[in-house]
Amino acid sequence: MVNFKEDESLNTLNHSCAHMMAQAVKHLYPNAKFWVGPVVEEGFYYDMDLGDTMLTDEDVAAIEKEMKKVAKSGCKIYRREISKAEALEMFKDDPYKIDLINNMDEDTQTISCYDQGDFTDLCRGPHVDNVKLCRYFKLIKHSGAYWKGDAENQVLNRVYGVCFPTQEQLDEHLALLEEAKERDHRKIGKDMQLFMADDLIGRGLPMYLPNGYTIWTELENYIRNKERKLGYLHVMTPCVGTVQLYQTSGHWDHYKENMFPAMEVEGENFVLRPMNCPHHMRIFANRPHSYKELPIRIAEIAHDFRFESSGTLKGIERGRHFCQNDSHIFCTQDQIKSEVKSVCDLIFSTYEDFGITDYRCVLSLRDPADTKKYHQDDEMWNTAEQALRETLTEIGIEFTEEIGEAAFYGPKLDVNVKPAIGNEITLSTCQLDFCLPAKFDLTYTDADSNKQTPVVIHRAILGSLDRFMAYILEETKGNLPLWLAPTQVKVLPVKNDDDDLNAYSQKLVDALADADVRVEFDTRSEKLGYKMREAQIQKVPYLAVLGKNEEAEGTVSYRLHGEQGTTTVKFDEFVELIVNEIKTKGRK
Known part of the structure; x- marks a missing residue:
């Protein structure tokens, strides 16, 4: 555009x-x-x-x-x-x-x-x-x-x-504008009944409806399972913290204008958290650590709050409440290269699963002239920027450099994707931090029994689940892959008043449900054509249309979303088809 x-x-x-x-x-x-x-x-x-x-x-x-x-x-x-x-x-x-x-x-x-x-x-x-x-x-x-x-x-x-x-x-x-309207995740979200907003709740505070929350939990389960296999330890931390916590981290000085105002309770000031690193720093500090334990990878699907101006709010793409797919890796300096490589491998394998191919990598550096935005420590910045630059080069990541886009505490690798419509957005990030571990006085014991300060790698693969969902909805126009669709199969009997046909339809519903397929049985007394059109608007991937012939022959006739033709297969073959497509995420 x-x-x-x-x-x-x-x-x-x-x-x-x-x-x-x-x-x-x-x-x-x-x-x-x-x-x-x-x-x-x-x-x-x-x-x-x-x-x-x-x-x-x-x-x-x-x-x-x-x-x-x-x-x-x-x-x-x-x-x-x-x-x-x-x-x-x-x-x-x-x-x-x-x-x-x-x-x-x-x-x-x-x-x-x-x-x-x-x-x-x-x-x-x-x-x-x-x-x-x-x-x-x-x-x-x-x-x-x-x-x-x-x-x-x-x-x-x-x-x-x-x-x-x-x-x-x-x-x-x-x-292009018409195409953008069709791809707008807010329109898709309304058509598919995924999420809503309510001024009485508050602007920028979306609420996920059952269909939308199904997608959200599928994304959560997807990334959590990938992280578990890589040794990430998942935690849950509160959505608030004391002002003192953010004064220690530096967010209060560098990020206060983007935070909700402080709340005083019993003489102590609290704020809604804008990010999760201070909480994870305190988890690491909870007990002593040896170099033998490192790296320690703490992960969380965390609820965060930022006070975005009303003019920038946009559905679930940009809100005042969102959930980050966040992690903080505590490691030694010698482990930086292998950990950054592992993060990059995770990013790109995730993109492969979602068919994301149009992206570029950016090394985001500080602007030395901006003394307000960034933590002031030239030696730390020079060390961190050179370490990340050398690491990306050594592991073969092609990148461009942009001044003034770093986090206030350290340089970062941003992976920017180019949507079908609109400007590129950052989905994933990997940040190198020598600053916050020192601020929180974090240590581990090295092989010589000396205290050392760990390096922290901040990383987010899906970014925020909310923005990632908005991106996927707009890329697919809501035609989600089967494994991610809120309703995966809708069963439509040709005649609602036929007890035998309804019994056969119920048998298919039960077989799919037993196989953990999200199936819906539409028994409303509406005309079949109306129900099929409604299912098309809701972008249900599979419509199983059952009549007397299917009942007599033990078959299922199904139609894929967006197609006019109908395919007929055996009952068990249909169930197996659905289960395999979900399991393989549509890969052949």
């Missing part, structure tokens, strides 16, 4: 189109007043005060029609400079523009504005030469937006749009 903000030519074109939209709005709403109309990643928008009018879809269609008239007029766009005093006089009836002017730098003496026909607007520019160049546009959506993002202020109309140099490029982009 194109980033309008980063593409210089598209940026200029879309900003010009935002002005053209404001001109069209002024034609339809002569008393309209305008706040700002910036270019953003997904196109442009303009915030407008239309008095008591909140735009409807029909109103936006009318604005679009008027914009086409303006574009057809072919009026040229001219830049001119005026004094601050002239600008204040020109926009004296527009409190939003007056606010912009008054908040400009005190040294600003001249202000640029742009004229196009009967419309003038303040702007730094640049703009295209003629409104005709903005004729390939589309208004995408509209909403209300508080002036300056402050809930105490006036609600303005915000209208979003996109503009391209050609109709072909516009059509291609609109097709």
Whole structure:
């Protein structure tokens, strides 16, 4: 998907189109007043005060029609400079523009504005030469937006749009937007009844419905079993900790703005935890350790809370509550290479299981100039960054380096995946930490009976289960592999009032359930076609449709999701087919 903000030519074109939209709005709403109309990643928008009018879809269609008239007029766009005093006089009836002017730098003496026909607007520019160049546009959506993002202020109309140099490029982009809508995990989640949100519970706090929680637990069991085989020790720790805990770790100084406010109880201050490393550090410190025990791999599917701004919240992809597939490996410096290699092997074997092939590895380093974000210890950083860089090189991991993306306590390997729609996201991470073990005074006894400080490797394979689920839903459009689907088989008798047929259908349901297959028996008195369409919306992988012929011959006729054809096999063969596909996760 194109980033309008980063593409210089598209940026200029879309900003010009935002002005053209404001001109069209002024034609339809002569008393309209305008706040700002910036270019953003997904196109442009303009915030407008239309008095008591909140735009409807029909109103936006009318604005679009008027914009086409303006574009057809072919009026040229001219830049001119005026004094601050002239600008204040020109926009004296527009409190939003007056606010912009008054908040400009005190040294600003001249202000640029742009004229196009009967419309003038303040702007730094640049703009295209003629409104005709903005004729390939589309208004995408509209909403209300508080002036300056402050809930105490006036609600303005915000209208979003996109503009391209050609109709072909516009059509291609609109097709991608439609594809994105179909892949949006929030839409899929609603159709499949996976999760919900409730303002009374709180924004950014999704709740998993039975179908969604089934997927969630399958993901949990999947990664937990892989970790057990590699010697991980699973723990459970509380969702709160004292402020003192996070002061010790450094999170209070470096991460406080992303944490929920402290709660005072009996004279002690607690916070909802944003991450799990401090808890795991205290578990390691609970008893003495010998070098012979290392590495110790502590793992947890942990509930965490971060105060994300409301504008960034997005279904289960980004919420204020999420569950991390987290682990902390306590090891010696000599074990760094083998442990990082083991983590990378686990990441890539997991990706293979889920068919993830489009990803890249990034070595995320600190920005030495940022003294606020990162723990200040140049020697520690140099040691940690070089150790991770050398380790990745030695084990043959291809990576690029990015400055300023490290955790506050150490460098990390981020594995970024490229979704079918949208920008890449980080799913997995492996972080090298020489900082927190020292902060918590962690030690182990070496072969010479001396105390040494362990190195800690922070790692997450699925990242958060919530974001991973959102990613998988969007990649598959909800057509999950059989082993992960909430309902794996739905049994539909052709006639609900046939006792013999229902008995045969129940026999199949029982056989599948005994084999631990998630099966649903739909005995509702709805028409078969309706029930089949509903199952398609719910994306059930297998529909077993049973009639008198199947009952008489001891067979099962089934249809795969998204297909029209029906296959008929013997009863036992069908059960075996389902069981084997679940067991092998669909691999041949």
